[in-house]
Amino acid sequence: MEQLGTVTIIGVGLIGGSIGMALRSERLAARVVGVGRNAEALRQAVDRGLIDEATTVPEEGVRSAEVVLVCTPVDRIPGDVCRAAAAAPGDALIMDAGSTKRKIVEAVEADPSGRDSFVGAHPIAGSERSGAANARAGLLRGRACVLTPTGRTPADLVRRARAFWANLGARVVEMSPGDHDEVLAYTSHLPHAVAAALALSVPAPWQSLAAGALRDGTRVAAADTDLWTAIFRDNRGPLLKALGSFQDRVAALKYAVMTDDADAIRDWWEQARKLRTLLEERQSPPGGMD
Template identity: 65%
Template sequence: MGTVAVVGVGLIGGSIGMALRARGLAKEVVGVGRDLASLEVARERGAIDRATTDLARGVAEADVVVVCTPVGRVAEDVRRAADSAPPEALVTDAGSTKRAIVEAVEKSPRAAGMFVAAHPLAGSERSGAAFARADLYRDRVCVLTPTTRTPPGRLRRARTFWSGLGCRIVEMGPAEHDEVVAFTSHLPHALAAALAGAVPADWHPLAAGAFRDCTRVAGADTELWTAIFRENRGPLMNAVGKLQDRLAALKYALMNDDEEAIRRWWSDARSRRASFEAQQPPSV
């Protein structure tokens, strides 16, 4: 893939760099960031070959640019990268929301002609290049959200790039993506944080596996998830409403001591969980 510039070398960007280098897919991986100390961590971990805090310089010779900055900055960083990268370069991203990013990028004709929006569904409650892994994307879904303005050649290259990291490719529109991940990703994070916040700290000695598993992602970065919630607030509000309806049904069944309603409520959830498990690849 020639030279790949990773803009934002944290967990996501660092894992992209490690996967590229482990699989021998890039001639050089350039890390672009704001903090040289953090970039040095990425270099020591083997995520990048060299580092710079100058975005224009970092992407100047790139064949592929991957923007992995927080969602509120992605569109601007994509536009800046497109302005400085060679005109034939592919620019893609790893943002957890898509509609607002795509709409903002497509206001720039040059950026629109180089950009393919992407969301690799992989991550961790931990952050930073220190926790990056070369296998983070193996057998994970990466959603591409092309529009009518996406050049077919760039889309083909984006498929090749993300599948080269081990991803399974799914394509859908940006708005549909945001609606789906509001339920499948953003709502679970909100629920984990709500549960963690509802249990008093002095009760933690009595909390065991269920509490640990259900609240794991509540340990994720606050600023990251604040930005994601704001960026996708409409679909997330809808998802929260559906969850409230689901909890209200349980509350009503409990109020009436309705054994059969409680059983149906749980059995429906159990069958949906089984369906989810059956669709997961063996390595996930």
């Protein structure tokens, strides 16, 4: 595999920092430049080896970039991508790492400088512990990364994007931005909403009598408020559909319990148990990573 020249990461948090760390430790790029708003945080990211150098001025950071990765919250991504596209070399590949895709891709494609250099990307990895302090080089290894090229995306950019994520150890999947958002509403945004609703339902004084079910079921509710507010707003339609499906399942159990229908409760649980068992098998391929 050929080494990349300069890779510029805009937003050196959990995802951006982990990608920087992986690019450096595996020598996939000659130079990794970090762009952020907080100079002190950037200095620490350099000290910790997440990036080689840093700047608070995006135009400076992307000036000689071969690849630019925008790893900011979803509501800032379109602006950050277009600003980078306007200042980066004409042949730079610009990608994001946002949890939603349709609105981002639409906004970038409406911009003349964004359109010809952008491939939407979503590496499906993360943690309720955000921030560069939790970055680790192996975060993406074995994970799926969804690319969302459109009819307008130059084929050569898609090839370069695919190679970039594959070199980081991710399993690359291509989907339309709309399909991505519908699937992720169910596989990620709904589980986050459910975890938070569960955390809200248990009176605080009773928490001391909770066991693993409540702890695991609410883990991701510890995630950043602004980040998730932006994701929920950005993916409203699909999220509402997913919430509706979920509400139907809860209502079905409630009715079965209310009518003390043993067979209905058993069938409901058994179907859930089978789906959960399938999920466990899919998430743990033989010899695969966590």
